[in-house]
Amino acid sequence: MNHILHVVGARPNFVKAAPVLRAIRQRGMRQTLVHTGQHYDRNMSDVFFTQLEIPEPDFNLEVGSGSHAVQTAEIMKRFEPVVLDSKPDMTLVYGDVNSTVAAALVCSKLLIPVGHVEAGLRSFDRTMPEEINRIVTDRLSDVLFTPSEDGDANLLREGVPKEKIHLVGNVMIDSLIQLLPAARSCPKNGFPERFALVTLHRPSNVDDGDMLREILDSLTKVSRELEIVFPVHPRTRQRIAEFGLDSQNLRLLDPVPYIEFLSLQSRAAVVITDSGGIQEETTYLGVPCLTLRPNTERPITVSLGTNILVGDDRGSLITELAKILEGKQKKGVRPPLWDGHAGDRIADILLEM
Numbered sequence: 158m159n160h161i162l163h164v165v166g167a168r169p170n171f172v173k174a175a176p177v178l179r180a181i182r183q184r185g186m187r188q189t190l191v192h193t194g195q196h197y198d199r200n201m202s203d204v205f206f207t208q209l210e211i212p213e214p215d216f217n218l219e220v221g222s223g224s225h226a227v228q229t230a231e232i233m234k235r236f237e238p239v240v241l242d243s244k245p246d247m248t249l250v251y252g253d254v255n256s257t258v259a260a261a262l263v264c265s266k267l268l269i270p271v272g273h274v275e276a277g278l279r280s281f282d283r284t285m286p287e288e289i290n291r292i293v294t295d296r297l298s299d300v301l302f303t304p305s306e307d308g309d310a311n312l313l314r315e316g317v318p319k320e321k322i323h324l325v326g327n328v329m330i331d332s333l334i335q336l337l338p339a340a341r342s343c344p345k346n347g348f349p350e351r352f353a354l355v356t357l358h359r360p361s362n363v364d365d366g367d368m369l370r371e372i373l374d375s376l377t378k379v380s381r382e383l384e385i386v387f388p389v390h391p392r393t394r395q396r397i398a399e400f401g402l403d404s405q406n407l408r409l410l411d412p413v414p415y416i417e418f419l420s421l422q423s424r425a426a427v428v429i430t431d432s433g434g435i436q437e438e439t440t441y442l443g444v445p446c447l448t449l450r451p452n453t454e455r456p457i458t459v460s461l462g463t464n465i466l467v468g469d470d471r472g473s474l475i476t477e478l479a480k481i482l483e484g485k486q487k488k489g490v491r492p493p494l495w496d497g498h499a500g501d502r503i504a505d506i507l508l509e510m
């Protein structure tokens with residue numbers, strides 16, 4: 158392999174691609190970076206490039222928001238000429254966002270090999286748009302880099318040949334390890350000593366008015382025991398306003414840059430979230446995590462880590478929180494290969510190919 162093209166589009170992609178870009182650069186291979194522009198707000202995109210020291214993208218497709226079909230199609234239309242022009246030996250795609258599946262579709266039809274970083278994860282819930290993206294991307298990929306053994310097992314069960322699968326560990330944890338010292342020295346900025354950190358953006362939680370109202374009511378209940386710090390995704394901010402919901406007892410912030418968010422996670426008494434990556438980061442940090450989803454594509458965070466799925470059972474959220482407040486939280490261990498070197502392993506495999 159001489160020339161690798163990377164496609165990133167949304168906030169979690171930036172965190173995953175940064176260590177791979179660095180490792181490939183250190184090995185002297187040529188690389189091209191394409192930003193689809195799926196996330197475009199400064200605090201959802203630029204800040205991440207700066208803090209994670211990601212080079213300026215060679216191409217920005219500026220697709221912006223839209224329905225799933227519109228966003229995916231727009232990325233495909235704008236990405237195809239870039240691939241035809243760049244002629245990479247392989248395209249690397251990350252995670253499970255619309256940019257991931259769109260780029261995989263384009264490259265597979267142009268007979269450009271596709272490598273999928275964070276392959277094999279399955280929630281077995283096809284109502285989640287990301288699950289569709291994961292299944293299709295893995296099906297089209299030629300090289301599949303998995304973060305944990307459950308990923309290998311899922312792919313083998315789906316008939317993916319063993320030779321295509323490489324267990325490399327978790328690239329998101331590479332970034333975490335790299336920037337944790339900076340996060341630990343972040344000023345506390347008037348945040349309380351003890352707080353619950355909340356994030357919410359899944360369509361199933363925030364696009365349904367009744368569901369979002371119930372969640373905010375439960376969080377308001379929690380806030381009587383523990384202050385809530387809640388950096389709000391733009392999608393969730395829009396929905397709270399649209400449904401006219403009450404959030405006055407919650408400390409709502411704009412989306413927070415990576416290092417500051419890591420600092421908040423590492424100091425939180427508990428994290429309440431519906432994100433995928435945050436389930437992994439809290440497991441690495443040993444911070445209790447209550448996940449507002451009925452399932453997870455990252456089961457290792459439950460079997461080994463600090464994660465508990467509370468689904469939409471508000472009673473269970475309150476019970477688990479009480480345990481944490483009494484100091485009886487679930488203890489976890491770090492999964493194998495979540496050691497800061499996943500990007501190096503990927504780059505070494507590509508160099509050999």
Ligand code: UD1
Nearest residue numbers: 167168169195196197198201222223254255286287391392
């Ligand atoms: C996307 C991913 C999701 C990932 C999340 C991380 C898909 C299907 N979903 O969800 O898996 O966990 O990113 O954040 O790819 N918006 C802004 N500014 C931005 C970006 C978005 O205002 O920079 C608003 C727009 O109104 C947009 C909405 O947020 O319509 C949703 O953005 P979109 O990229 O469609 O999906 P996310 O919810 O961010």
